[in-house]
Amino acid sequence: MSATDEERLARLALSQIFEPGDYRIVGATAQLGGVKLLELLGTGEHDLPAVDVAERLRSVDPWQQLEIGQRSGMRYVVPGDDEWPAQIDPLDEVTPLYERTGAPIGLWVRGPLSLSSLARSVAIVGARAATTYGADVASGIAADVGRAGFTIVSGGAYGIDIAAHRGALASGVPTVCVVACGADRVYPPSHRRLFDVLAREGAIVSEQAPGAAPTRLRFLSRNRLIAGAALGTVVVEAGRRSGARNTATWATRLSRSVMGVPGPVTSGASEGVHRLIRSGEATLVTCGAEVLEIVGGMGEYLLNEEPAPSLPRDQVTLNEQRVLDAMPAGTGARLDAIAKASGISIILVEGALRVLAGRGLVTLAGDGWRLTPVALQRSSTAAS
Amino acid sequence: MAVATTHCVALSGAVGHLVDVQADVSPGQVGTTLVGRVDPALNEGRDRVRMAVENSDLAWAGTTKRVTVLLSPADLPKSGAHFDLAIAIAILAATGEVDPRALESTAFIGELALNGGLRSVHGVLPMVLAASQRGIQCVFVPEPQMREASMVPDMTVVGVRSLRQVVAALTGSEIPEAPEVPPLSGGRFLSWRGAERLEELDMSDLVGLEDAKYAVEVAAAGGHHMLLDGPKGCGKTSIAERIPSIMPDLATSESVELTAIRSLAGALDPDLGMAVRPPFSAPHHDASKASVVGGGSGRVRPGLISLAHGGVLFLDEFPLFRTDVIEALREPLENGDITVARGEEAVTMPARSLVVLAANPCACGNGTGGKSAECTCTPVQRRDYDLRMRGPIADRIDVVRHLTAARFTYDPLTIQEGSATIRARVVEARQRQAHRYGEQDWRLNGQAPSAALRERWPMTREAQALVDHQIGQGRLSRRGAVKVHRLAWTVADLRGVPIPGRYEADVALSLRQGHPLPTAIVAERAG
Numbered sequence: 001m002s003a004t005d006e007e008r009l010a011r012l013a014l015s016q017i018f019e020p021g022d023y024r025i026v027g028a029t030a031q032l033g034g035v036k037l038l039e040l041l042g043t044g045e046h047d048l049p050a051v052d053v054a055e056r057l058r059s060v061d062p063w064q065q066l067e068i069g070q071r072s073g074m075r076y077v078v079p080g081d082d083e084w085p086a087q088i089d090p091l092d093e094v095t096p097l098y099e100r101t102g103a104p105i106g107l108w109v110r111g112p113l114s115l116s117s118l119a120r121s122v123a124i125v126g127a128r129a130a131t132t133y134g135a136d137v138a139s140g141i142a143a144d145v146g147r148a149g150f151t152i153v154s155g156g157a158y159g160i161d162i163a164a165h166r167g168a169l170a171s172g173v174p175t176v177c178v179v180a181c182g183a184d185r186v187y188p189p190s191h192r193r194l195f196d197v198l199a200r201e202g203a204i205v206s207e208q209a210p211g212a213a214p215t216r217l218r219f220l221s222r223n224r225l226i227a228g229a230a231l232g233t234v235v236v237e238a239g240r241r242s243g244a245r246n247t248a249t250w251a252t253r254l255s256r257s258v259m260g261v262p263g264p265v266t267s268g269a270s271e272g273v274h275r276l277i278r279s280g281e282a283t284l285v286t287c288g289a290e291v292l293e294i295v296g297g298m299g300e301y302l303l304n305e306e307p308a309p310s311l312p313r314d315q316v317t318l319n320e321q322r323v324l325d326a327m328p329a330g331t332g333a334r335l336d337a338i339a340k341a342s343g344i345s346i347i348l349v350e351g352a353l354r355v356l357a358g359r360g361l362v363t364l365a366g367d368g369w370r371l372t373p374v375a376l377q378r379s380s381t382a383a384s
Numbered sequence: 385m386a387v388a389t390t391h392c393v394a395l396s397g398a399v400g401h402l403v404d405v406q407a408d409v410s411p412g413q414v415g416t417t418l419v420g421r422v423d424p425a426l427n428e429g430r431d432r433v434r435m436a437v438e439n440s441d442l443a444w445a446g447t448t449k450r451v452t453v454l455l456s457p458a459d460l461p462k463s464g465a466h467f468d469l470a471i472a473i474a475i476l477a478a479t480g481e482v483d484p485r486a487l488e489s490t491a492f493i494g495e496l497a498l499n500g501g502l503r504s505v506h507g508v509l510p511m512v513l514a515a516s517q518r519g520i521q522c523v524f525v526p527e528p529q530m531r532e533a534s535m536v537p538d539m540t541v542v543g544v545r546s547l548r549q550v551v552a553a554l555t556g557s558e559i560p561e562a563p564e565v566p567p568l569s570g571g572r573f574l575s576w577r578g579a580e581r582l583e584e585l586d587m588s589d590l591v592g593l594e595d596a597k598y599a600v601e602v603a604a605a606g607g608h609h610m611l612l613d614g615p616k617g618c619g620k621t622s623i624a625e626r627i628p629s630i631m632p633d634l635a636t637s638e639s640v641e642l643t644a645i646r647s648l649a650g651a652l653d654p655d656l657g658m659a660v661r662p663p664f665s666a667p668h669h670d671a672s673k674a675s676v677v678g679g680g681s682g683r684v685r686p687g688l689i690s691l692a693h694g695g696v697l698f699l700d701e702f703p704l705f706r707t708d709v710i711e712a713l714r715e716p717l718e719n720g721d722i723t724v725a726r727g728e729e730a731v732t733m734p735a736r737s738l739v740v741l742a743a744n745p746c747a748c749g750n751g752t753g754g755k756s757a758e759c760t761c762t763p764v765q766r767r768d769y770d771l772r773m774r775g776p777i778a779d780r781i782d783v784v785r786h787l788t789a790a791r792f793t794y795d796p797l798t799i800q801e802g803s804a805t806i807r808a809r810v811v812e813a814r815q816r817q818a819h820r821y822g823e824q825d826w827r828l829n830g831q832a833p834s835a836a837l838r839e840r841w842p843m844t845r846e847a848q849a850l851v852d853h854q855i856g857q858g859r860l861s862r863r864g865a866v867k868v869h870r871l872a873w874t875v876a877d878l879r880g881v882p883i884p885g886r887y888e889a890d891v892a893l894s895l896r897q898g899h900p901l902p903t904a905i906v907a908e909r910a911g
């Protein structure tokens with residue numbers, strides 16, 4: 001199924017009239033449909049607050065826009081299309097941040113990957129001024145989560161973003177890059193190789209018109225799409241003022257999972273993540289398996305937290321432990337000496353010793369009861 | 385005239401001393417004596433020379449006269465069989481078989497066999513070098529070692545097979561036929577194979593490991609010793625053995641020294657000429673002290689640290705090295721040479737190399753940071769291991785890197801940089817250092833004394849404040865701060881910044897403290 005051409009063109013026109021993410025038309029597009037909304041705007045019979053779009057309305061040319069986009073190998077995806085990522089729609093319910101909110105009117109896509117792959121996806125974002133540690137962890141999580149069947153979403157920026165894309169691409173995992181400029185542009189310019197590979201194997205997504213320049217507000221607006229497209233957002237490294245925290249805020253407002261990868265407490269690059277974790281906004285994760293446990297379906301990727309390996313000496317009753325503690329390490333001891341040292345009656349000591357002997361922890365030797373090597377194992381380390 | 389003098393060279397380590405070999409043939413009690421602090425191998429030369437002379441159909445004066453041979457300076461200890469030829473010629477000149485005037489400015493090097501044939505000897509190159517410095521213009525060497533001797537400029541080299549050929553050459557008569565002289569035996573072919581393999585290694589073979597790649601670039605540019613730790617198979621060895629490929633060619637003095645050391649060790653392939661590329665030497669952790677620092681019974685052999693002179697000395701699994709070996713490394717790390725003292729003899733050999741230590745994170749080698757499920761070490765074992773890591777050598781390390789296994793074998797987003805590209809930056813950074821330090825005694829930041837850096841080459845105020853803050857927080861020692869200062873200069877030299885600022889100091893701190901680096905500095909290089 002795909003949306004009608006009329007609806008597609010109407011939404012394209014709307015996207016030219018309003019800066020994408022404009023909070024004033026939130027919900028209206030979804031409620032009325034693009035065709036109807038455009039019609040109302042033309043007649044002025046609408047109750048949208050403080051919208052004066054007459055000037056822009058005259059100059060829009062959706063046909064031309066579509067042609068320009070297609071020439072750059074892009075398609076314009078709108079609700080109603082098979083590949084429309086429905087999980088992004090709840091953005092309409094989210095209160096504005098920097099006067100931006102709402103589901104996108106439509107999405108420009110460059111690259112063969114269908115946006116339906118976003119149904120199971122995880123966003124990995126973080127500082128541009130990342131460290132090699134953060135980049136390494138981001139790549140690793142992208143690869144591990146991706147191999148479990150998730151699509152990796154990020155923003156194509158320096159640092160953690162490109163590391164996440166790299167992890168996905170190097171492991172043959174689908175990856176989507178949501179950008180703040182037109183999907184036909186390469187920003188930052190030094191990431192040309194990344195965008196070339198994405199255009200060949202993944203998808204570059206933008207709500208901005210072809211050729212649009214990346215501005216500060218558009219970055220903030222873009223972050224909501226990253227958070228909205230993915231089931232959960234992993235923040236790997238973020239300074240105190242990182243855009244990644246903005247993405248986390250969007251995810252929180254959408255009630256999606258926010259996860260944070262800790263770094264050294266001395267590292268400024270992880271300060272923002274640590275704050276997210278400390279405030280309870282983010283869950284601490286350290287590897288792909290832990291991310292899967294959170295974003296996967298209920299019980300789908302349960303982690304078996306392995307307990308610390310147990311030793312024979314660990315599984316004893318309190319009395320037996322007191323007997324063991326009372327026994328000298330190197331030599332044998334008589335029953336009465338053990339009873340005296342442990343402060344337990346001889347009868348109980350004898351019973352305990354028999355149980356312990358059955359487990360191979362003590363043995364009766366010429367000079368009395370002795371600890372076996374099994375009992376002595378690790379007993380020195382336990383004290384250190 | 386019954387006295388004649390020839391020249392030969394005594395070796396003390398890689399340093400040669402010109403020795404006058406003087407023979408006196410005069411009436412007296414029949415016999416041959418050799419004087420002038422000679423060792424047993426040299427003393428046996430009396431018998432070798434006598435039989436060689438007689439079997440060459442030449443008259444042996446010792447049967448009717450008293451022959452005294454003096455090797456002077458008399459206080460210099462002399463060892464080795466390579467004096468045979470010089471002794472034989474001196475005696476023959478004293479009895480008039482050879483014109484003494486033909487011996488001027490000429491040195492003779494070679495061991496004699498009983499049939500009058502010559503045998504190859506170790507260390508021809510340093511000998512000929514020493515002779516050249518003392519004004520010798522012509523040298524006779526065993527034929528297989530002609531090429532080695534010919535590496536010394538402005539030297540006439542005569543390759544000979546037998547004593548008769550030498551006499552013929554000196555008297556101007558026709559050179560007689562003689563059987564070929566066998567070349568030196570030894571492990572050379574094996575090591576040559578290793579060198580060949582190293583030549584083919586390139587940094588572009590390694591995918592990922594960007595952090596470590598940048599660190600070795602800094603190490604190579606500024607001469608900083610480094611420590612790499614990480615789990616088994618994460619690429620510590622792979623990256624270490626590629627460090628020579630990003631180092632510039634050897635300086636002339638280093639080249640001469642290294643070639644001389646190889647000659648001494650019997651590991652010189654004369655077909656290759658002088659050593660040009662920095663060497664790579666990787667002693668095993670079971671290695672004895674003598675094999676690593678040099679020594680051994682008899683002739684003092686250069687150790688593996690001297691064979692790494694000008695290049696990289698790689699100690700894999702260094703906490704497992706014997707304690708005496710580790711202790712012995714302190715001197716070369718500080719001074720750039722090693723002195724082997726044995727009895728009255730103290731031999732000094734050059735050993736200035738980039739030291740790269742590698743270690744597993746724990747004794748069992750399975751610990752990988754936080755995910756240590758496979759580690760089977762007990763806490764006590766781990767503590768012991770950590771203490772070994774923090775030994776006296778670790779104190780001399782500038783760069784600390786914790787490696788993790790590379791995640792991929794293929795990275796579609798990065799063209800891996802080749803060694804040649806990295807080397808070009810290293811060369812440029814070294815030129816900046818050479819320009820800055822000019823006439824000073826050191827050439828690289830890693831060797832710069834702390835006082836000089838403080839007085840003449842400080843960092844910017846903000847950079848120094850950053851470092852001071854770390855000291856104040858107790859995260860950095862004073863000694864560590866000096867290393868950070870040196871590293872900051874190298875980071876600046878690599879970036880082409882005139883003076884290390886806050887950013888350079890920050891990167892230097894991360895390098896020193898083993899913290900991860902900013903990804904930007906990695907991308908900066910690739911872009």
